[in-house]
Amino acid sequence: MPLLMNRTDIEVVLWSEDRLVTRAWLLENIKGAAGVLVLLTETVNAELLEAAGPNLRVVSTLSVGYDHIDLLLMAQRNIRVGYTPDILTEAVADLSVMLALMAGRNDGPTYSLAKNGEWAKYMHNWSPFTFCGPQLSTTASSPNRTVGFLGFGRISQATLARLVPFGITHCIYTSSPTSKPDTARDAALKAKHKLAAVERVDLDRLARESDVLFVLSPGGKETYHLVDATFLRKMKEMSVLVNTGRGTVVDSDALATALHEKWIWGAGLDVVEGEPHIGTDHPLVKEPRCVIVPHIGSATFETRMDMVTRAIDNLMGGLSGGEMPSELRVAA
Amino acid sequence: MPLLMNRTDIEVVLWSEDRLVTRAWLLENIKGAAGVLVLLTETVNAELLEAAGPNLRVVSTLSVGYDHIDLLLMAQRNIRVGYTPDILTEAVADLSVMLALMAGRNDGPTYSLAKNGEWAKYMHNWSPFTFCGPQLSTTASSPNRTVGFLGFGRISQATLARLVPFGITHCIYTSSPTSKPDTARDAALKAKHKLAAVERVDLDRLARESDVLFVLSPGGKETYHLVDATFLRKMKEMSVLVNTGRGTVVDSDALATALHEKWIWGAGLDVVEGEPHIGTDHPLVKEPRCVIVPHIGSATFETRMDMVTRAIDNLMGGLSGGEMPSELRVAA
Known part of the structure; x- marks a missing residue:
């Protein structure tokens, strides 16, 4: 979090409750965003892109999986996608x-x-x-x-x-x-x-x-x-x-x-x-x-912290138009 | 068990229920025995030797520990003691x-x-x-x-x-x-x-x-x-x-x-x-x-079978007056 919060050049809108974000909150608050960091539980589809508007350039997911992201749609809209492989x-x-x-x-x-x-x-x-x-x-x-x-x-x-x-x-x-x-x-x-x-x-x-x-x-x-x-x-x-x-x-x-x-x-x-x-x-x-056990494969502080760091690095890299450490590339 | 049961030269008296032996049964059935195989739960003391009588030459315990056996008494009576170290x-x-x-x-x-x-x-x-x-x-x-x-x-x-x-x-x-x-x-x-x-x-x-x-x-x-x-x-x-x-x-x-x-x-x-x-x-x-977990350190079929085999080898070795693979020796 300090990685994000100490930046003065970006505005961070944060779901601050310690539970999954509601779809309504996400659709409301993503308006005008240039980048978004999501979990495996947030479907990234046309509805979300519609709510975000044309500014959206980067989607960074805190996960190895990407079934929740419509990759073809992202490629069509030139939205870059980051994920967190290998770390776990x-x-x-x-x-x-x-x-x-x-x-x-x-x-x-x-x-x-x-x-x-x-x-x-x-x-x-x-x-x-x-x-x-x-x-x-x-x-x-x-x-x-x-x-x-x-x-x-x-x-x-x-x-x-x-x-x-x-x-x-x-x-x-x-x-x-x-x-x-x-x-x-x-x-x-x-x-x-x-x-x-x-x-x-x-x-x-x-x-x-x-x-x-x-x-x-x-x-x-x-x-x-x-x-x-x-x-x-x-x-x-x-x-x-x-x-x-x-x-x-x-x-x-x-x-x-x-x-x-x-x-x-x-x-x-x-x-x-x-x-x-x-x-x-x-x-x-x-x-x-x-x-x-309840899907705790990657549930250690060390690994999840590394995943969060990678997701933020992906997000910031994409926003700056530079390299994303783990980028998913799909041909449109 | 076949190790014991196939022998025609010895008579085996077996507690055949799948639970701990009762003290009364043990005291009754040990009469005249030359050897006895016990668990960590059977106290081997003067009372048990009394019940067994003068024939008893070997005590074999299916355990690494031997706190349940009065070793000094065994030495005094020239009763050999076997146990099952290292296997677990x-x-x-x-x-x-x-x-x-x-x-x-x-x-x-x-x-x-x-x-x-x-x-x-x-x-x-x-x-x-x-x-x-x-x-x-x-x-x-x-x-x-x-x-x-x-x-x-x-x-x-x-x-x-x-x-x-x-x-x-x-x-x-x-x-x-x-x-x-x-x-x-x-x-x-x-x-x-x-x-x-x-x-x-x-x-x-x-x-x-x-x-x-x-x-x-x-x-x-x-x-x-x-x-x-x-x-x-x-x-x-x-x-x-x-x-x-x-x-x-x-x-x-x-x-x-x-x-x-x-x-x-x-x-x-x-x-x-x-x-x-x-x-x-x-x-x-x-x-x-x-x-x-309930003291299951050695609780695998492989290890417990090896312990049983060692305990029987100790018993048979002692009965024949030969070597016991794992013998506890205490000076009287």
């Missing part, structure tokens, strides 16, 4: 590891038990396998672990690096069918991490061989429900599914069935199709082996 | 990383929100820092992290190794005052993990400099309440405390105050003083920034 890689990789551990270590009541005052109650029925789940790290008697990635971009590779000291041995992944194989990169990753394999595979092998499967692909039509009942039925009984990518990649009903009928051990989700409208009657909420 | 190192290191991530990423309602159907409700008040916590991994604009260990044995070192790809830069630790410095090992760890420092420090520096502090020391008088109000007041505002060691090392009331008054950011606990008798009125249960 480390934060989302951290969360991916956390959810893999939580999903494995979750025998249902584990995380709510102490908060519900039930710790002592459970101990009456303690046995050596109470609260047990599959172990992420290898052991002397269980020396192999295969991690799978549906989508193998920056976040997947940062997650893979974090799992190396847990003793994982094999990495398999799928990529968009239109992308070219990168065997040189895979060989370099295999050598760097001293793994038995880093291999691009098809969905069938990804499902069958992964001990922990990370969904880290983009959303959209091409990845819609790639993880469905057919996929889940092929997975190992003790495997764990983590989705820190996009909710639409996983069929929620199929995953709920897979957990309920124990096709797989557990799931850890940061994203769910239809979020945030996930009520207590949602089939995944009812599954005790499903851990759900 | 990797499982506890996994959980330590999980709790460090969970404590940092916990802005209070994070883990219960979806389960309570409140995801959409919170989004009405969303701002760029909603659900944010401190990031475990380093970022370009936040390039240093110091992890501290209260106690620096095998589990601490396995935890340190797991944190290296998160970008941590400094490792500091305290050890028992009676232990000798091991500067050669520290230099080797520093070189292996490419850290800026691996350094043994005093409690004062441990408290002041740790971004994440892991309590991984033994219990007992020497470590009782080492983490008290004085210690917690010195910690960083954005720091996180993880206890996967022993509950008695941390003063629960002081920690609850530290969380309530925001001396530190959060806590992740696998052990709590007085467990499992932790009710909803416990001061730590009431703190939203405190994550508590």
